[in-house]
Amino acid sequence: GQNIDQPTEMTATEGAIVQINCTYQTSGFNGLFWYQQHAGEAPTFLSYNVLDGLEEKGRFSSFLSRSKGYSYLLLKELQMKDSASYLCAAYSGGYQKVTFGTGTKLQVIP
């Protein structure tokens, strides 16, 4: 089966750093996505990790440990516009399917 866990909500201060964790248990795991979704809008692609380690892309970085079934999304220099839900999703290549977690709603406060 497929199971993805991430915290429901988080709050962080503008200018700070926040780490959103995700654990997964999926069959035929190939890679891990992070998407950002603002309320009432469709998700937008942030990152895709296949190999273990940290990948940095501007203010956002994503980490993957395949052996631990664990990933995190790191957001630096938080801005108010970063307030959104962040979806962790596992890609199963054998099934060509992406399974989404329930999302972490991040609120950035002044």
Place this chain on the structure above:
Amino acid sequence: GAVVSQHPSRVICKSGTSVKIECRSLDFQATTMFWYRQFPKKSLMLMATSNEGSKATYEQGVEKDKFLINHASLTLSTLTVTSAHPEDSSFYICSASATVAKNIQYFGAGTRLSVL
């Protein structure tokens, strides 16, 4: 690049009518398109996967006669909600993956369906 257009963005219809939602990849060829449903404060639930020129693969529990999917070309897929009922009211989102970089899905803006 990688723009997916979904139309309409919002639709209100009467119970018993059918509603068609279009999903187009504007600047790439999408061999595979996905249809999701999202309930308030919940994650995306995959309804079906459609490949161009073949029948869609529906997830368990999704009625294929209720949710008709057609993937007629490499840039267009449609979802028709037939004989809509109030419980079908939801946010429907399509996504498309390119022939190259198949893993990454690019999402349309979503369609909010309200059935009265």
